[in-house]
Amino acid sequence: MINEYFGVSLRGSNTFGIEATADRLVEFGSADDLKSLEGVFDGRWNVLGGGSNIIFTSDYHGTLLRCTGREMQVSEDGRVRVEAGMVWDDFVAWTVANGLWGAENLSNIPGTVGAAPVQNIGAYGVEAKDIIESVEIYDPARGEVRIMGAEECEFGYRDSIFKHTLRGVITAVMFRLSQTPQPRLDYGDLRATAGEPTLENIRRAVIEIRGSKLPDPEVQGNAGSFFKNPVVSSTVAEKLREKYPEMPLYDAPEGSKKLAAGWLIDRAGWKGRSLGRVGVHPKQALVLVNLGGATGAEVIELARRIQADVRGQFGVEINTEVNIW
Numbered sequence: 001m002i003n004e005y006f007g008v009s010l011r012g013s014n015t016f017g018i019e020a021t022a023d024r025l026v027e028f029g030s031a032d033d034l035k036s037l038e039g040v041f042d043g044r045w046n047v048l049g050g051g052s053n054i055i056f057t058s059d060y061h062g063t064l065l066r067c068t069g070r071e072m073q074v075s076e077d078g079r080v081r082v083e084a085g086m087v088w089d090d091f092v093a094w095t096v097a098n099g100l101w102g103a104e105n106l107s108n109i110p111g112t113v114g115a116a117p118v119q120n121i122g123a124y125g126v127e128a129k130d131i132i133e134s135v136e137i138y139d140p141a142r143g144e145v146r147i148m149g150a151e152e153c154e155f156g157y158r159d160s161i162f163k164h165t166l167r168g169v170i171t172a173v174m175f176r177l178s179q180t181p182q183p184r185l186d187y188g189d190l191r192a193t194a195g196e197p198t199l200e201n202i203r204r205a206v207i208e209i210r211g212s213k214l215p216d217p218e219v220q221g222n223a224g225s226f227f228k229n230p231v232v233s234s235t236v237a238e239k240l241r242e243k244y245p246e247m248p249l250y251d252a253p254e255g256s257k258k259l260a261a262g263w264l265i266d267r268a269g270w271k272g273r274s275l276g277r278v279g280v281h282p283k284q285a286l287v288l289v290n291l292g293g294a295t296g297a298e299v300i301e302l303a304r305r306i307q308a309d310v311r312g313q314f315g316v317e318i319n320t321e322v323n324i325w
């Protein structure tokens with residue numbers, strides 16, 4: 001089913017709470033709805049999920065598409081097909097309630113199932129790619145739905161083909177979950193907080209830890225981690241370690257090292273500081289927060305200042321994770 005709206009306020013559709021207007025918003029239920037749309041894909045368009053990873057810097061002159069499909073189909077072998085409009089955490093809660101392992105560390109991440117493959121969401125040592133079998137995407141260039149196996153999605157650290165060469169509308173995701181317990185507890189305080197490693201306990205622990213550190217967007221506008229953790233060569237990492245022995249360093253693919261962007265921002269003196277109506281969260285420097293009535297331009301200004309200071313002090317580039325529209 002298709003619903004169309006014109007001149008729509010987006011303030012309640014992005015978790016940072018930025019005021020902006022979209023020329024047109026089209027809600028669709030299925031890929032067939034998308035095929036029947038006329039004119040949309042010839043102009044400017046984009047897909048809007050829960051708006052938890054987007055900063056609007058101006059009004060959106062074009063069409064935003066939003067999936068309303070939320071159905072799930074379950075196979076006996078633990079495979080679950082979920083339509084893109086399902087709230088991600090409702091899906092995770094369902095897996096836990098049904099004794100299916102794989103998604104529990106990804107509890108409490110805002111947004112929709114359709115957005116999960118886009119940046120290959122991750123938390124507490126697990127990434128969406130670990131449980132995604134395939135992604136169904138409407139490719140407007142071909143006018144057809146493609147089923148992309150996980151190996152074709154080019155998943156990386158907060159990255160996938162959907163951020164680069166394949167621009168389309170994800171309509172459903174197929175997950176492969178396990179009926180056999182597979183607790184993954186090697187991250188931070190998770191093991192200690194979870195206690196007995198049941199699905200319910202792990203989900204409860206993740207929600208508890210997140211709640212103690214991260215601002216709730218319902219209370220204070222934010223878009224989660226604003227920057228990605230930079231991945232640098234081992235040579236660069238070693239030089240930085242010599243200068244800053246206490247700097248956190250994590251192994252990354254192909255011998256490279258991941259730095260903690262939050263630590264760099266903190267050491268650059270930004271944690272808890274603000275610029276106009278935008279602040280750096282006092283408990284997690286990776287998160288920028290709306291102190292009330294912030295505009296996209298103000299958010300970008302603060303982000304640029306932080307990036308410049310980190311570059312100046314450490315010689316390291318921190319790139320935005322959030323989508324800037």
Ligand code: FAD
Pocket residue numbers: 015046047048049050051052053054067084109110111112113114115116118119120121122123162168169170171214215216217222223224225323
């Ligand atoms: P949106 O913000 O609406 O869109 C994000 C991007 O995905 C846009 O480019 C959009 O065009 C695209 N997109 C959305 N839906 C579709 C679709 N159906 N087809 C094609 N493209 C689509 N992220 C993590 O990885 N780990 C975390 O732990 C985490 N914690 C967070 C905590 C908080 C408090 C907040 C506010 C955010 C957090 N995030 C985290 C970021 C965010 O929740 C994820 O990126 C999430 O997947 C975004 O979902 P969304 O539906 O809100 O997408």
Ligand code: NAP
Pocket residue numbers: 122123124125186187188213214223224225226229248250260261262284321
């Ligand atoms: P944290 O545990 O304080 O850790 C700080 C940073 O160090 C994280 O960014 C994390 O990288 C890295 N890290 C910590 N322990 C690690 C380990 N054992 N192995 C590899 N890397 C490790 O971070 P937090 O802010 O409380 O967040 C907890 C988890 O939720 C993290 O996985 C984080 O990515 C996720 N999260 C993401 C967002 C978002 O918007 N993307 C928002 C909130 C929380 P990684 O980020 O690579 O894990």
